[in-house]
Amino acid sequence: MESDYAIEAEGLRRTYRTRTGWLRPRRETVEAVRGIDLTVRRGELFGLLGPNGAGKTTTIKMLNTLLIPTAGTARIRGFDVVEQTREVRRRIGYVFGGDRGLYDRLSALDNLRYFAELYGVPPRDQRRRIAELLELVGLTGREQERVEGYSRGMRQRLHAPEVLFLDEPSIGVDPVAARELRRTVAGLAAGGTTVVLTTHYMAEADELCDRIAVISGGEIQALGTPAELRSRADGRRVVEVEAYGVPDTAISALRGLPGVRETSVEDRGALQLLTVQSDAHVDVQGDVLRELAGIRLGRVDSREPTLEDAYVAIVGAA
Amino acid sequence: MRTLRTLLIGTVLRAKHLSRSPFEVAMALVIPLVQATLAVYLFRAGDEPHRLLEAAVGAGLMGVWASVLTGSGGAIQHQRFEGTLEIIMLTPRHPVLVILPLTAATAVTGCYALVATLLWGRLVYGIPIDLAHPLAFGAATLACIAGLGMFGLLLASTFVLLRNANALANPLDYPIWLLSGMLVPISVLPAWTAPIAAVLPTTWGARALREATVGGPVWPSIGICLALGTVCLVLGAVLLKSFERRARAAATLALA
Numbered sequence: 001m002e003s004d005y006a007i008e009a010e011g012l013r014r015t016y017r018t019r020t021g022w023l024r025p026r027r028e029t030v031e032a033v034r035g036i037d038l039t040v041r042r043g044e045l046f047g048l049l050g051p052n053g054a055g056k057t058t059t060i061k062m063l064n065t066l067l068i069p070t071a072g073t074a075r076i077r078g079f080d081v082v083e084q085t086r087e088v089r090r091r092i093g094y095v096f097g098g099d100r101g102l103y104d105r106l107s108a109l110d111n112l113r114y115f116a117e118l119y120g121v122p123p124r125d126q127r128r129r130i131a132e133l134l135e136l137v138g139l140t141g142r143e144q145e146r147v148e149g150y151s152r153g154m155r156q157r158l159h160a161p162e163v164l165f166l167d168e169p170s171i172g173v174d175p176v177a178a179r180e181l182r183r184t185v186a187g188l189a190a191g192g193t194t195v196v197l198t199t200h201y202m203a204e205a206d207e208l209c210d211r212i213a214v215i216s217g218g219e220i221q222a223l224g225t226p227a228e229l230r231s232r233a234d235g236r237r238v239v240e241v242e243a244y245g246v247p248d249t250a251i252s253a254l255r256g257l258p259g260v261r262e263t264s265v266e267d268r269g270a271l272q273l274l275t276v277q278s279d280a281h282v283d284v285q286g287d288v289l290r291e292l293a294g295i296r297l298g299r300v301d302s303r304e305p306t307l308e309d310a311y312v313a314i315v316g317a318a
Numbered sequence: 319m320r321t322l323r324t325l326l327i328g329t330v331l332r333a334k335h336l337s338r339s340p341f342e343v344a345m346a347l348v349i350p351l352v353q354a355t356l357a358v359y360l361f362r363a364g365d366e367p368h369r370l371l372e373a374a375v376g377a378g379l380m381g382v383w384a385s386v387l388t389g390s391g392g393a394i395q396h397q398r399f400e401g402t403l404e405i406i407m408l409t410p411r412h413p414v415l416v417i418l419p420l421t422a423a424t425a426v427t428g429c430y431a432l433v434a435t436l437l438w439g440r441l442v443y444g445i446p447i448d449l450a451h452p453l454a455f456g457a458a459t460l461a462c463i464a465g466l467g468m469f470g471l472l473l474a475s476t477f478v479l480l481r482n483a484n485a486l487a488n489p490l491d492y493p494i495w496l497l498s499g500m501l502v503p504i505s506v507l508p509a510w511t512a513p514i515a516a517v518l519p520t521t522w523g524a525r526a527l528r529e530a531t532v533g534g535p536v537w538p539s540i541g542i543c544l545a546l547g548t549v550c551l552v553l554g555a556v557l558l559k560s561f562e563r564r565a566r567a568a569a570t571l572a573l574a
Contacts, residue, residue, distance in 0.1 A: 065566070066407070089410035094405070101401045103331075103335055103402065105335050110334065113327065114331050115409070117327050118409035119410065120410065
């Protein structure tokens with residue numbers, strides 16, 4: 001029975017057990033996902049946002065049948081991801097970022113023929129769909145070349161999935177190709193495909209997603225539209241300071257300042273970018289600069305919070 | 319029909335993929351020469367020069383087995399590393415349709431090892447390729463490919479489950495060579511090995527090839543090789559389904 005929801009997950013948990021050593025084995029248990037509930041409507045473009053190790057990929061792999069949840073249930077279009085794998089797999093596509101996931105010693109045409117066959121695309125439709133797809137990704141005329149060095153993201157289009165999982169698809173992709181990718185993803189969602197996207201890129205999530213779940217520590221910390229998430233940082237003000245060689249003690253001191261809610265540091269080569277979020281009614285800029293006295297500083301800026309600031313606030317509070 | 323088509327296309331494309339690996343190509347060039355040399359010197363030393371062709375065929379079959387075993391283990395491990403194992407296991411077909419072409423392709427490319435061993439034997443050591451039943455030899459070769467491919471599937475099912483598939487695959491080379499009588503006649507082995515040898519498709523494939531080379535009832539051996547291969551296929555299919563589920567529970571389809 002097909003459901004009106006594309007995805008329904010209740011209490012999803014996943015634990016990994018590792019064992020190292022033979023004579024005196026050391027066992028470790030890692031709780032990657034600690035109880036995730038979510039529903040995604042058909043045709044929705046849903047974002048999963050979170051730092052490394054937050055549990056995004058594990059969540060996606062439980063939803064796309066690659067991992068069996070330690071606890072909880074999930075259904076794709078009403079089909080259980082543990083027991084009804086074939087029904088689920090008929091309806092989903094999965095693309096992950098990076099350079100893996102294709103047979104690079106085969107041509108694009110051979111890769112597409114192989115996956116068309118594995119996805120049960122009728123032989124009479126294969127030629128047409130493969131031609132359409134090559135046209136879509138701009139590879140017409142180059143289909144006989146080996147995949148080594150090609151862009152990605154074409155295989156799953158072959159069987160027109162109802163639910164498409166994209167795990168950091170734009171990682172390592174140049175800005176022009178990333179824009180092209182965003183356009184394709186938006187086009188798919190507009191055509192009725194449900195898309196679940198994990199990303200590190202705030203702008204990408206902001207531009208594409210109808211709703212975003214922020215995951216940290218294996219749990220959903222916030223869930224809403226990009227505008228709703230941005231409003232989490234309402235009533236705040238952000239001071240950004242470019243600095244060189246800020247000691248940890250100075251950062252701790254900044255965190256202790258009255259009115260400061262969040263402090264983060266991003267290394268950009270020799271430069272460090274300090275982002276200090278504070279209550280909007282407290283002007284912390286003077287205090288911040290006083291704490292950084294004696295440290296070489298660059299640009300200092302005070303601005304309204306963005307989605308990224310909201311994200312930092314949510315993850316920081318987790 | 320659709321199933322056969324999937325298997326055939328899968329096998330052809332997998333064989334194409336294998337044949338484009340510089341490592342595989344280098345191994346395919348060198349190993350048959352080494353096998354042929356070993357066979358020739360072993361039998362010359364044993365003062366049985368009339369059995370040189372038989373030895374070369376046995377050595378060639380060792381090459382087919384090595385290709386199936388290390389090829390399947392290596393291919394699954396490589397796919398695990400490349401992330402393609404997850405992608406192919408995620409397709410909505412029975413895992414047999416995904417994995418069998420992989421092992422069948424290694425048997426097909428391994429068949430080249432058999433031909434190359436015979437050719438090296440002919441060119442370098444002057445062993446005449448004088449087959450008792452040339453037609454049956456062709457049929458026995460095809461039966462070996464099918465039988466070994468299906469036996470490979472049974473082993474591959476465990477490679478899907480275990481992260482260190484290579485560690486399991488490599489040591490299996492030699493026992494199967496010995497037990498199946500590829501180089502040493504089974505009759506010289508201890509009696510307790512006979513029941514094990516009798517249930518291995520490789521034993522009957524090797525026997526069929528030997529009978530086609532020196533004379534003997536080839537077809538019953540071909541039949542038994544294929545029958546045992548089919549048992550491996552059915553068993554492999556059941557295990558693959560169960561191991562796939564266990565791999566999803568144990569998170570061993572990917573390395574990370």
